[in-house]
Amino acid sequence: MARVRTGVRALGAVLAAVLGASLAGCSSTGGKRAEERAEQAAAQGRAAVDTPRWTVGMVTHSGDGDTFWDIVQSGAKQAAVKDNIKFLYAHSDEGQQQAQLVDSYIDKKVDGLIVTLAKPDAMKAVVAKATKAGIPVITVNSGSAESAKFGALAHIGQDETIAGEAVGEELGKRGRKKALCVLHEQGNVGHEQRCAGAKETFDGEMQNLYVDGTNMPDVQASIEAKLQSSKDIDAVVTLGAPFADAAVKAKEQAGSKAEIDTFDLNAQVAAALQADTLGFAVDQQPYLQGYEAVDLLWLHKYNADVLGGGKPVLTGPQIITKKDAAELEAYTKRGTR
């Protein structure tokens, strides 16, 4: 017993010491406190309407812990607060699971659904089931070709082929000759379209490289190996912001001269654009995809409005270079760009 008690006492002493040190050694810059101050400065979200409290469910094809989908969610949540909507979110990167999650929300009798159609065939039946049950469906991000066919109200997102073509043109303008397209989600049709679109408009040579997006060190090593084996690659295009950082590291390790460009945006990408470690970014404004989807469902319930006239509502591509990055950096830090 005595030994246990001294153990507890020692633990208490250690805890006290750690607490004391953390209180005494304050940082006057950054950290949690700076974040709290910034949050207080921002406007407090409150409902701006007096419609009943509707429920909207969103089901995406995202994996766990994905930055991009975090931003989509923050847009959706912002709109949900404003429109007095209860917002539910679920995700799975397996088509079958994603369909089952949509099923669960239909069982819950939600008032509106937001889904992604990265795997359109897996989602076809449940979207039909939802519309049959009288639940309005809005598709976001991927599936512009299938959205109307499946009976969704509208599609909000970026046409992946158009986005890819914009990248191909931009690479050409920059005088690139041999590019690498890094796909981090095997089986994602949208990613394939991006690389195919870039290949289409790029007058140089373009190769695809598949990496395992859930394993960052592996992504870096794969790109590194590729850059080492093909010395003449002068542009690397990654399809997600977190992967741009890995590509930059890989380029340094491999001693390559390639320019790194990326789809999507985050704080690191904005900073890297300003530091010239990245060439350009192609943004599709994920915040807008979440925000507009929820807002559109509200508009549809409140006023029977539909946006887009049966055509996809495009949120991208927006080519972002060094000159836009400074303004966007502040917005990326608060997780809305």
Next chain:
Amino acid sequence: MTATAPAEAPAPGGKPPADERLLKTSLPRRLLGRPELGSVVGAVAVFLFFAIVADSFLRASSFGTVLYAASVIGIMAVPVALLMIGGEFDLSAGVLVTSSALVSSMFSYQMTANIWVGVLVSLLVTLAVGVFNGVMLTRTKLPSFIITLGTFLMLTGLNLGLTKLISGTVSTKSIADMEGFSSAKALFASQVTLGGVNLKVTVLWWLGLVAVATWILLRTRAGNWIFAVGGGTEAARAVGVPVNKTRIGLYMGVSLGAWISGQHLLFSFDVVQSGEGVGNELIYIIAAVIGGCLITGGYGSAIGSAVGAFIFGMTSKGIVYAEWDPDWFKFFLGAMLLLATLLNAWVRKRAEATR
């Protein structure tokens, strides 16, 4: 009803085995000795829990969704449970489902053959993978963990590489307009609505597999062989159990399950994504373990694996019905599984103590 291998020593007390079979045991005592008892208690606990915290969990339509989620795992959990009773692992089971769907779809499409031709070719290919696993295991004497890990990685690569090579994209082309599709869809991916409950045909496949596997385990010689091989290879061999054949057969059983699951995947969505299925093998193993299979082999049941799959289905969908933050989804899932398994072990201990 006892499921002990004949290879084991006669029951203590010096009674010859002939008498042991004639012993009358009371029904509650017999039930207490079943491997799946703990999981049934766990399933009831999980069901009550979600019935309380999630109001939409108890709706008829929700029950259909939960059953479907359970059946998709359950179809594979049954042969995986049998394999684990036989003392082996199969880490390639998850991607084998995808492989099976891919072979079926691409063969039909590329050869412009009737869908049923592709389905049968897929069965042969999938069984061949099972035979490969089994033969490698018996020939090399390497642990099944290593061999099937190799198969898992090879299949993952083949799925992607071959699909890309043959179809030009990472997913297969649609076969919905080909001959035989509707009849195959009826068999593998149809659904009926009974009183508001949407029952998918996979639920029937699942229950059928559970029934067949239970009959094999408890009523046939092959079942005794499985328990014997899992209990102790050398002892089993010494009493004349065909150890190698049993193991290869078990792996072929997993292939059969993968083929059924794979065809379901194909005919519900008519297009297959080549990168899917990775990680599901662990879910099948977990379902079998919750259902009372021991990791060491020689103990478990097919019914238990079904209950395990049902717990998994309830948990994964119950979390959605309860509107919990999906970021915590995996944590809750893990905690639920640990609790269910602990309960299982505790019940088993109590059951053995009362014997």
